[in-house]
Amino acid sequence: MSHAQQHVLASAIVLALIVVFGIHVFLFPMYTSNPPARHIKISTYEQALCRTTLKNIRIPPEWRNPCPKYGIVSAVQGGRLGNQIWEYVSVWATARRTGLEPFMPRCILKTLEEYFENLSIPPLSYIGRCNLDVSQVVNSLGQWNSTEQNIIIPRHAAYWSLILVWLDDVRREFTFKPNLRAYAEKVLKEVAEEFNLSEPTFVSIHIRRTDYVDYLWQKLKIRPAPVSYYFAAMDYFIGKYRNVVFVVTSDNIVWCKYNLNSKRHRIKFVSDMNARGPGKDLAVLSACNHSIIDYGTYGSFGAILAAGETVVYNVTTYFSTLIAEVLPNWKIMS
Numbered sequence: 001m002s003h004a005q006q007h008v009l010a011s012a013i014v015l016a017l018i019v020v021f022g023i024h025v026f027l028f029p030m031y032t033s034n035p036p037a038r039h040i041k042i043s044t045y046e047q048a049l050c051r052t053t054l055k056n057i058r059i060p061p062e063w064r065n066p067c068p069k070y071g072i073v074s075a076v077q078g079g080r081l082g083n084q085i086w087e088y089v090s091v092w093a094t095a096r097r098t099g100l101e102p103f104m105p106r107c108i109l110k111t112l113e114e115y116f117e118n119l120s121i122p123p124l125s126y127i128g129r130c131n132l133d134v135s136q137v138v139n140s141l142g143q144w145n146s147t148e149q150n151i152i153i154p155r156h157a158a159y160w161s162l163i164l165v166w167l168d169d170v171r172r173e174f175t176f177k178p179n180l181r182a183y184a185e186k187v188l189k190e191v192a193e194e195f196n197l198s199e200p201t202f203v204s205i206h207i208r209r210t211d212y213v214d215y216l217w218q219k220l221k222i223r224p225a226p227v228s229y230y231f232a233a234m235d236y237f238i239g240k241y242r243n244v245v246f247v248v249t250s251d252n253i254v255w256c257k258y259n260l261n262s263k264r265h266r267i268k269f270v271s272d273m274n275a276r277g278p279g280k281d282l283a284v285l286s287a288c289n290h291s292i293i294d295y296g297t298y299g300s301f302g303a304i305l306a307a308g309e310t311v312v313y314n315v316t317t318y319f320s321t322l323i324a325e326v327l328p329n330w331k332i333m334s
Contacts, residue, residue: 038135043128049076049152050107059125067130071150073102074124078155081278082298084111086158089170089301092121093162094141094151103127115279117177158297160319164326171305176283183280184287191245191268201241204288204306205230205260206299209252210275216295216315225294225313227259233292233311233333234265247288249281249302295320303330 047054073095075087088108095102103124112119136149141162144151153159163170176184192200213224238244245266250256253271260267271281278298285291285302293299294313300320303310312324314334324330 039131039133041128042124042130042132045132045134046105046124046128049074049105049124051077052107054106057125059128064129065122065126067127068101070147071100071136072127072132073098073100073151073153074104075108075153075157076155077105077107079297081111081115081282082296082301083156084108085174085301086160086297087153087155088112088119088121089163089173090153090157090159092170092173093159093166094153095121096166097141097162098144098147098151100147100151115177115180115282116174118175120173156297158300158319160323161326164323167304167307171307174305176279176286180279180283181287184283187270187284188247188287191247191270194268195245195266197243197245199243201237201244201290202288203234203237203241203244203246203290203292204285204302205234205246205248205292206281206285206294206296206302207248207250207252207256208294208296208299209250209255212251212296220315220318222315229294229313229333230260230292231262231265234262236311236331236333237290237292237309238265241290246292247284249285251275293320 073091075091077084078087088104091102091104094100102121103126104121106123106125109119109121109123132150133148136146137152138144138149139152139154141151141159188202191202192198207225207230209224216222216224234244234246237246245268248256248260248267248269249271251271252275253269253273256271257269270284271277282298282302282305285299286305288306288308290308291299291303291306291310293303293310295315295318300312300323303312308329310324310327310330311333312320312330314332315321321332324332
């Protein structure tokens, strides 16, 4: 075979490969019946939003919602009770702002339904048989630009600026179960009797310690609130109201008893030694007249439920400080 013939043969082979490649890439996809999967069953997607394994449940026909015509709003489970409350209320407020249907993962609802009754958002399992287009998922209101899109709020989210628009409705949404309401009333009644006060002014103090001490340093490069902050906040309320009693809750009540030992203030420590009653403590916080908090989702929401005057520790750009810059009855103190 001559050199010219070899060159022609090589060119023909290259051309044939190009044609085959072109057919494979551009023509075959037009006829394929299995395009890349973009849809997933919501029952499967719900599990991906939870930290714990969900059990398969049979949904009675009367509980089944029709598949949403447009997008939905939901959230990823993260953190403890305070975080999951804010995840829930962020979904609630986002749905109200956008008109999309809200649904919560069962893992978050299971946590909240231990403490609250008649929550309005249904579980995702009610539409578990429906499909979700994962290509139409965004994780914030700022990214949302179409009613076809689904907003899945990330774990630990606290969309406080949305929530502040509807505070009275938020408080109605979170109604404690009767046993917790009764517990809070009993605690405050006993505290009033202990200090022999017929018309006390209850000021709750929530102090966040344990893992949050490391979190503050790693995330914000700040130290925990000093003991002087809590005494300054207490002195503020004593100077403004009569018969003030301070009701202290914390995830480290031992630290509180050691550091808030004062004969000048009426102080009652009510948390369990092992912080095993988060629902009880939150009910007490909500039943008080006013609030002192340092930081964290739990204490901030307790103050919102109490709806009185709140003193908050000054942490620049932190969400509880930002709330205090908006609400007239919240005061920032260093």
